[in-house]
Structure formats: structure tokens, C-alpha cells
Amino acid sequence: MKHNFIDKYSNLSSPIHKINTKLKLIVFLAIAVFISLFKLENKILLIILMFLIFISQIAKIPILFLLLRMFVILPFIFLVSVSYLINKQNFSVVLNVLLKSYTVILSLLIFIQTTKFNKLINTLKNFGFPKFLLLLLSFIYRYFFVLTDEIEKLMFAVKLKQQKKVSVKIISQLLGILLLKSYNRAERINKAMLLRGWDGDL
Amino acid sequence: MHIPDGFLEPKILVSTNVISFAVIILSLKKLRNVDVNRIPLMGVLASFVFVLQLFAFPVIGGTSVHLEGVVLTAVLLGPFSSSLIVFCVLLMQALLFQHGGILSLGANFLNIGIVGSFLGYFLWRLKPTKIFVSLATFASIIISAVLCCVELYFSKKIVLSVGFSAMIFSHLIVGIIESIFVYIILSFIEKLSPNILQFEKI
Numbered sequence: 001m002k003h004n005f006i007d008k009y010s011n012l013s014s015p016i017h018k019i020n021t022k023l024k025l026i027v028f029l030a031i032a033v034f035i036s037l038f039k040l041e042n043k044i045l046l047i048i049l050m051f052l053i054f055i056s057q058i059a060k061i062p063i064l065f066l067l068l069r070m071f072v073i074l075p076f077i078f079l080v081s082v083s084y085l086i087n088k089q090n091f092s093v094v095l096n097v098l099l100k101s102y103t104v105i106l107s108l109l110i111f112i113q114t115t116k117f118n119k120l121i122n123t124l125k126n127f128g129f130p131k132f133l134l135l136l137l138s139f140i141y142r143y144f145f146v147l148t149d150e151i152e153k154l155m156f157a158v159k160l161k162q163q164k165k166v167s168v169k170i171i172s173q174l175l176g177i178l179l180l181k182s183y184n185r186a187e188r189i190n191k192a193m194l195l196r197g198w199d200g201d202l
Numbered sequence: 203m204h205i206p207d208g209f210l211e212p213k214i215l216v217s218t219n220v221i222s223f224a225v226i227i228l229s230l231k232k233l234r235n236v237d238v239n240r241i242p243l244m245g246v247l248a249s250f251v252f253v254l255q256l257f258a259f260p261v262i263g264g265t266s267v268h269l270e271g272v273v274l275t276a277v278l279l280g281p282f283s284s285s286l287i288v289f290c291v292l293l294m295q296a297l298l299f300q301h302g303g304i305l306s307l308g309a310n311f312l313n314i315g316i317v318g319s320f321l322g323y324f325l326w327r328l329k330p331t332k333i334f335v336s337l338a339t340f341a342s343i344i345i346s347a348v349l350c351c352v353e354l355y356f357s358k359k360i361v362l363s364v365g366f367s368a369m370i371f372s373h374l375i376v377g378i379i380e381s382i383f384v385y386i387i388l389s390f391i392e393k394l395s396p397n398i399l400q401f402e403k404i
Contacts, residue, residue, distance in 0.1 A: 007298060029304075036305045037212045072300050073206045079354070079368055080209075083361040097359065100208030105300045112297055120297075130230055132241075136290040139245025140252050147253040172383045175269075176390035179250060183398050186246035190239050199238065 009061050009113040016059035017114045021123045028111040032104050042092060045099040052106045059114050066109060073101045117141050131201075143185075150181060203350045203369065204295065204310050207303025211357040218353065219308030225316055226289060229282040232404055243401075244279065248287040251275060252294060269380050272318030273326075273339040274387065280403030281323040288315035309353050313346040321345065323403070332388045336381035343380060347373035 010017070035048075056066060081094045112120075121134055154174050210218075251271045276284035292310055295301040302310045325338035351365040391398060 032207060032304050036207055036210075036215060036303075069300050075203075076206060076209060076354075079365060080359050082368075083359070083364050086361050086364060097208055101206045101303075102208075104207035104303060104305075108297070108300060108304065130226075132230060132233065133226075133286065133290055133293075135241055136245050136248050136286065137294060139242070140249045140290060140294050143246055143249035144252060147249055148256075151253065168379070168382060169386055172386035173390055175254065175383065176387045176394070178253075179387065179391065180395055180398070182246045182250045183243070183395075186243045189246065190242040193242060194238070 007112055007115075007117060009059070009065075010116050012060050012114075014059045014114070016055065016110065019114075021115050021119045022126070024111050024115060025120075025123055025127075028107050031107045035100050035104055040096075040100070042096055042099060045096070045103055049099060049103050049106065052103065052110060056106065056110050059110060061110065061113050066106060069105055069109060070102055073098070073105070076101075143182075146185070147178065147182065150178060154178065203347065203373075204292070204302030204314075205306045205350060205353065206300070207305055209303075209357060209359055210306050210309060210353060214309065214353055214357050215305055218312050219305070222289075222308035222311040222316070225285060225311075229286050232282040233286065236404065240283075240402075244283055244287060247275060247279065248290050251287060252291045255291065255295065269383055270314060270318060270343065272314060273322030273335060273342055274384055276319040276323040277326050277335055277388075278399065279401060281319045282404050284319040284323070285311075285315050288319060309350075313349045313353075317346050317349065318342040332385050332392075335388060336385045339384045340377040340381045343373050343377040344370065 031048075035045075053063070053066070057063070077094065077098050080097055081091075084091065084094050118138075121138055125131070125134055151174075154177065158170065158174065251274075254271045255268050272284065272288050275287050278284075279287070289311055292302060292307060292315065296304055296307055296310075321342050322335070322338040325341065326335050328334065347369045348366075351360070351362065351369050354360045354365060355362050
């Protein structure tokens with residue numbers, strides 16, 4: 001099974017990886033708040049962006065990976081630019097939105113890709129993030145890999161058993177199977193956790 | 203549509219985050235004395251929704267569409283549990299895939315989580331049939347698209363006509379596909395193991 005690890009660069013070692021997670025979280029949040037709340041000129045944003053790219057290279061994150069994440073915001077950029085074309089306004093406003101959005105994404109990427117997930121959860125716990133939500137977050141992270149494995153197996157089985165194109169009905173039945181499997185898995189996990197003395201604490 | 207950071211004005215950011223914060227606190231209060239057995243179930247279901255949202259398939263025009271699964275969780279576990287699950291899923295998506303921003307998490311949670319969970323659940327309570335769940339799914343997707351447009355409009359980023367025509371059109375397709383999916387998944391579950399529809403709805 002091929003695992004598509006979601007934070008695959010967090011296992012590397014670099015000066016950025018070694019910085020205290022608390023400090024990194026605070027710096028990231030400060031950058032995000034600063035960029036979202038204040039009106040900034042394109043020049044200043046470009047300087048911040050260059051600085052972040054420099055930091056990402058110290059952290060050994062490939063630049064192509066960083067650029068590919070820009071696709072997430074492109075539909076919104078498209079909407080905004082069409083709107084500005086209709087109003088015949090200055091295009092630098094669109095550029096400003098693009099730069100703002102991408103700078104936040106870049107800083108988040110540097111933070112997430114240099115931090116191990118359990119460290120992040122621990123830091124959030126120290127900051128007083130609700131325990132219940134942290135439990136759900138760690139469940140999502142742990143069972144993401146298990147469930148993607150299961151999807152791969154199901155898709156493989158479908159490919160083996162039929163030659164025709166996969167229809168909506170088959171996909172939704174697969175999802176139904178996945179849901180039932182998740183429920184059964186949850187029951188087994190619950191029993192295992194209770195047996196090991198878990199009492200609802202993190 | 204998950205709005206990225208940098209698109210919303212400070213006043214929109216603050217108001218949506220305040221609403222979302224209130225709903226999260228209320229949900230946590232409702233679930234404070236919940237049975238310990240319920241937590242693994244919610245965790246694995248959250249992971250299921252997370253994987254479901256990654257399961258993108260192409261539609262006409264080169265864009266891809268993914269299911270939300272919000273109304274499904276609301277019907278299976280109740281509105282407050284579902285809203286917490288969706289909050290965690292959105293947070294994980296923002297952290298790991300940059301689908302939606304960190305500061306705009308409040309807006310995204312309002313659009314997707316709160317509307318889907320509460321509207322879906324109460325429509326379903328009105329008449330607990332599969333058709334109604336499908337209708338609720340469709341309605342919640344359209345309403346979330348409208349809300350997304352309105353938020354972007356009040357941030358002076360898009361012209362309302364452009365936003366509405368683009369977003370509503372694409373979400374009509376998403377809504378129809380998702381409601382068919384939800385209908386088939388629910389009838390599948392009803393046939394195979396109807397007991398999982400009988401969990402306590404909180």
C-alpha cells in the first residue's frame with residue numbers, strides 16, 4: 001500500500017524543526033492575524049513572502065510542493081478577478097488578495113510541515129484547547145491512514161470484479177461499506193481502549 | 203467552498219468567529235457528560251468524514267467536486283455532535299491541506315458546519331425519511347454557497363451577480379450529486395445494519 005503522508009516533511013531535521021512548537025505556533029498565529037487584519041501594500045507582502053520562502057528552504061521543504069498548494073486558492077482568485085474586471089478596477093487589488101492569501105498559506109505550511117502532529121496536539125493542550133476537540137483531532141489523524149488503506153482495497157476489489165465504468169451507485173455503496181466498517185472499527189477500538197484503562201482522558 | 207485566509211474583511215472575520223465560537227462552546231457544554239463509549243464513535247466518524255471530503259471526483263468543466271457528509275453525520279449522531287465533528291474536520295483540512303484558512307475557519311464553520319448540522323437535523327426531525335435527508339442535504343449546500351457569496355460580497359471582494367452565478371451553478375451540481383449519494387448510502391445502511399441509525403442524537 002502506498003501511503004500519501006499528509007505531513008511528510010515533519011520527520012526531517014533542520015534548525016526550523018528544532019524550534020519550540022509553542023514559539024512556532026505563536027509566531028504563525030501572529031503572522032496570520034497581522035496579514036488578515038491590516039491593509040498591507042504589495043511590496044511589504046512580497047518582502048514577507050521572500051523571507052518565508054527563505055525560511056522554507058532552511059527547513060528543507062521542496063519549493064514545488066509549496067507552489068502546488070497555491071491551487072487551493074485559485075477558484076477564489078478567479079471569482080475576485082472576474083469581479084474586478086467587471087468593475088474595471090485596478091488589478092493590483094487582486095494581486096494584493098493573492099499575495100495575502102498565499103503568504104498565510106506559506107507560513108502555515110512551514111509551521112505544519114516542521115512540526116510532528118503529537119507535538120502540535122500537546123502544545124494545543126497546554127494552551128487550553130478543549131480536550132474533547134483534541135481527542136477528535138487525534139482520532140482523525142490516526143484513522144486517516146487506516147481508512148485510506150481501506151478505500152484503496154475497496155477500489156482494487158471493484159476494479160478486479162468489473163470492467164464497466166464505476167457508477168454513482170457503486171461509489172455510494174462503497175462509501176456505505178466504508179461507513180459500516182468505520183462503525184465496527186469504532187466499537188472494537190472502544191473496547192480495546194476501555195480494556196487498557198482509558199476513562200475519557202487524553 | 204472553503205474560503206482561504208486573506209479574502210475576508212476584519213469585521214466579517216470577527217463576527218463569524220464569534221458566532222462559531224458560541225456554537226462550539228454550546229456543543230461542548232451539551233456533550234460534557236457524554237458517555238465515554240461515544241467518543242471513539244465520534245472520532246472514527248470524524249475520520250470518515252475527513253476521508254470522504256478527500257474523495258474528489260471530476261465533473262463537467264474540469265472542476266472537481268467532493269462530498270461534505272455534514273447532514274449525514276447530523277442525522278446519525280445529532281446536531282451538536284455533528285457540529286463538533288465538522289469543526290475538527292475543517293480544522294484538520296485547514297492545517298494539513300490549506301483547504302480554508304485559519305482565521306476564516308469561523309466563516310467556513312458557519313457556512314458548512316452550523317448550517318449543515320442544524321438545518322439538516324431539524325429538517326430530518328420534521329419528517330424522518332430518506333427523501334427529506336436528501337432534500338436537507340441539497341438545501342444546506344445551496345444555503346452555504348449563498349452565505350459564502352454574501353460573506354465575500356460584504357468583504358468587497360466580489361460582485362454579487364458574478365459570485366451568485368458561479369457559486370450557485372457549481373453548487374447545484376454538487377447538491378444534486380450529494381443528495382443522491384446520501385439517499386443511496388442511507389438506504390444501504392438501512393438494509394445492512396439498521397441499528398446504527400438508532401444512536402442517541404445529541
